[in-house]
Amino acid sequence: MDLPNVRRRGLKRTGVYAGLVLGALFAGLPVLWMALSSFKSNSEIFEYPPRLITDNFSLDAYTTILTDPAKLRFFLNSYVIGLSVVVLTLVVAIFAAYAFSRYDFPLKRVLNVVVISVQAVPPITLLIPYFGLMVTLGLYNTYPGLILTYLVFTLPYAIIMMTGYFNTLPKELDEAVKVDGAGPLTALWRILVPISVPGLVSVGLYTFMIAWNEFLFALTLTRTEDMRTVPIGIQLLMGQHSYEWNEMMAMSVLGCVPILLLFLFFQRFFIGGMSAGAVKI
Template identity: 45%
Template sequence: MSVNGQTNPYRNELVQERFRRAVIYIALTIVTLIMVFPVMWMISVSLKPTTETFSLPPQFIPETLQFDAYSRVLGNAQFRGFFLNSYLVGIAVTLLSVAIGTLAAFGFSRYRFFGEKTAKLFVITTQMVPTITLLIPFFGVIVWLRLYDSLWGLIVTYLTFALPYSVIMMNGYLDTIPKDFDEAAIIDGCTPIGVLFRVLLPVATPGIISTAVYTFLLSWNEFLFALALTRSTEMRTVPVGIAMMVGEFGLKWDEMMAFSVLGSVPILVLFMWVQRYVVSGLAAGGVKG
């Protein structure tokens, strides 16, 4: 379209904007399909017999849906024990890391003391060490503490990984809250602890939730230390339990995928429930005010 023989610039900008949006939507759709496909295939395999898993051509949608694998997994006391262990470890690590991390972050955010920068640098440095290099030292420490093959050993180990992240995230979030809130609360008669629990924590709810979700995910999905620091079947967690389903002469793919789906459901439900808090918490916690 032209006006007096000239091209309308507004129309060109509109066409370019629509083209950019179309490219973005197509790219997002492709990326989403790539990420979702393994999950959908896992669900598909869990709903059909093992004999159909490697059928050619592959059948993404089973001819007949069957839930026998889920019934066998849920009916197995050993598998239920794996879930219970993962829940106990995950909840304990989450509560401890959030509680201790929030108190430490409160000190870093609201007080100035000798060695403050060194302490912060130490906390950040712990996140730079590859966890695989700590396996043997942790094994020795856990054995020395007589916590080997126990859930407490896993809780202590995971806490050392989750706590630095909790401190960093909560410190960044508390820094975004103006100190005027503290001063107003102190004038009204609040103690420093009262300021934390009555003023800062209600405002910092998104940061607390995002930190809690991350620490729970860390403990729920961890495999290597759960395998190395436990020996008996009664102490195994969900990731190790899934790996134990690989037999010497065969593999029941439907049961393994059903167990994997059931192990993924709590994480998906948790993330969908608190998604908006996680996004806002990460955005605020990643920026220092």
């Protein structure tokens, strides 16, 4: 390679890295600020000039939150609801995806389009009838009320993803079991489900995330503080008499820890799921 070419490569390389760093600042600085603010005392949050790390670096905000039963309850609620939604979504979606992937039937095309298009139904449209329905059914301000609601938002995506996943598995696999005299159910649960674990993990992660993050229905379909989830808990902190910014930041950090950990450990599944979902719904 001649010299100008080497220099041009060097320049390009510098340009790419400069772009990467700029992007990282845009994405990461606000997050860093949030994390560091959670270690400040409330009076230092708006000190002038602002500093990343202040004199009274402390865990006080975390202690306050983690020793307050009312706030711990937000986390418990979010975990119970999130995990229930994941389990139910996976079970229902596995059956539906099996039908879409392995059978041919007259209504297949119609049902497929229905499943895809219900994703576009705006939550706000469902909100008012849900409010009425849940009150009538006695599910207002209960776990089952929210769990059922979230199923409707997670199922379509889960079915589409799982159908796609089953389609990549050769049909010979389950046919082989059926030849041995086993029914389709055995083929599904003994053969297909065990080898679909990566797909199930990414669908499960995504489902948990939807349930963990949901705001509108959690706000409207619960009333008492002991039924509120983390996002609503954060909003409640904001509404209280004075703004305890350090506590709000600590609560936010605690609120994103589960998703962050899941993402770190299962990054491959997450990204695989996200792109598979988008690339070939």
